[in-house]
Amino acid sequence: MSKYQILLLSVFVLTLHSCQFFQSGDDREVVASVNKHKLFKEQLSANIPEKLTGDDSLSYVRSYIEKWANDKLIMDKAELNLPKSIKNEFDSLSKKYKQELYKKAYLDALVEAQAKTEIDSAAIVSYYEKNKPNFKLNENLMKIRYIKLRKDLQDISKIKKSFKNFSQEDQTYLANKSLEFKSLYLNDSTWVREVDIVKEFSVGTEERFESELFKQNGFVETNLKDTFVFIFIKDRLERNDQAPLSYIEPTVKQVLINKMKLKVSKQIQQEIKEDAIQNNEYKLYE
Numbered sequence: 001m002s003k004y005q006i007l008l009l010s011v012f013v014l015t016l017h018s019c020q021f022f023q024s025g026d027d028r029e030v031v032a033s034v035n036k037h038k039l040f041k042e043q044l045s046a047n048i049p050e051k052l053t054g055d056d057s058l059s060y061v062r063s064y065i066e067k068w069a070n071d072k073l074i075m076d077k078a079e080l081n082l083p084k085s086i087k088n089e090f091d092s093l094s095k096k097y098k099q100e101l102y103k104k105a106y107l108d109a110l111v112e113a114q115a116k117t118e119i120d121s122a123a124i125v126s127y128y129e130k131n132k133p134n135f136k137l138n139e140n141l142m143k144i145r146y147i148k149l150r151k152d153l154q155d156i157s158k159i160k161k162s163f164k165n166f167s168q169e170d171q172t173y174l175a176n177k178s179l180e181f182k183s184l185y186l187n188d189s190t191w192v193r194e195v196d197i198v199k200e201f202s203v204g205t206e207e208r209f210e211s212e213l214f215k216q217n218g219f220v221e222t223n224l225k226d227t228f229v230f231i232f233i234k235d236r237l238e239r240n241d242q243a244p245l246s247y248i249e250p251t252v253k254q255v256l257i258n259k260m261k262l263k264v265s266k267q268i269q270q271e272i273k274e275d276a277i278q279n280n281e282y283k284l285y286e
Contacts, residue, residue: 032065034072039065110268111261119256128245128252135243135252140194143234147174148182148227156228163230164219182227188234191247201229 029041044061052060079087128135147163149156159177162170171186178184183200201224220231237244245252276282 032069034069035076037072037076039068107265107268108261111257111264114264115257115260119253119260123256124249124252125245127256128248132242135248137237137239137241137243140236140238141191141244141247142194142197142236143188143191144197144231145184145186145188145234146197146200146229146231147184147186148224148229149180150182151223151226151228153180160221160230163232166232188232191237191244194236 030038031041031044032039044064047064048057048060145163145166147159149159153159155177159174162173166188174184174186185200217233217236220233222229222231273282
C-alpha cells in the first residue's frame, strides 16, 4: 500500500474524524479515529493483501476502515448501554476462554514433545497388532500404476512392454519419457483409494471403469477417445477388509497421541501443582 494511495483516503477519513492524518502520542500515523480508538497506518497496511493494486486496493481500504469504524462504534455503544451484570459475565467468560486456550496450547506442546520420543514405529506396530479387529476399511483400496498416452505417440509397443515388465530398467525408460505422456502414476507400492482412481478416469465412463476394469488384478488396456490407457492393478482390498498398517499409520499414531494426551495432561497438571506447592507459589488459606 503506497503512501500516495493512503493519502487518497483522506476524504473518506474526513467522515470519521477530520480531513488530515493524525499523530498519536507515540508518533505513529493515524488514518482514522472513532472516539478513543485509533487506527494506525501500520495496522491498516498490515491487513491489505499484497496482490491488490490501484482501485482494488483503495476499495479494500475503504471497506476495511468502514468495518473497523462500525465495529468500534457498536462496541462503544454496547459497553455504554449493556447492564453491568452482562458485561461482568462476558468478561468472566472471556478470561475463562483465554485461560483454556493458554492451557490447551501449553499442554499440547508438552504432549507433542513427549510423543516424539515415546510414539515411535515400534509403538505404532504394537498397538496395531493388538487392535487389528478395530481397523477395518470403509472403502476400497488398490495398488495400481497407469499411463495415459496419445494414440499417435511413437514407440507405443515398447512403452506397453516396459509398463508390463516394470523392471528397474523399464521404470527408468518410462520416467525418461514421462513428458510425452498425458498422465502417469507408477508408484504401485502404495495403497490408494479406488474412488480417487475412478475419478481420474471419469470422462463419461466412470461406471464402466468401476465395474469392469477395476475389479480385476493384472494388466488392462483400454481407450478413452484419442487416448490409450495402460493399467496394472498389483493388489486390491475391499471395504471391511483388514486395513493395512502402511495405509492407516497416521490414524494409529493419532489414536496413540490422543490417548497420551489424556494420560499425560493429568500427570503434567499434577506435577505443575506439586511444584508450585513445593516452591511456595501455591497456597491454601484456612
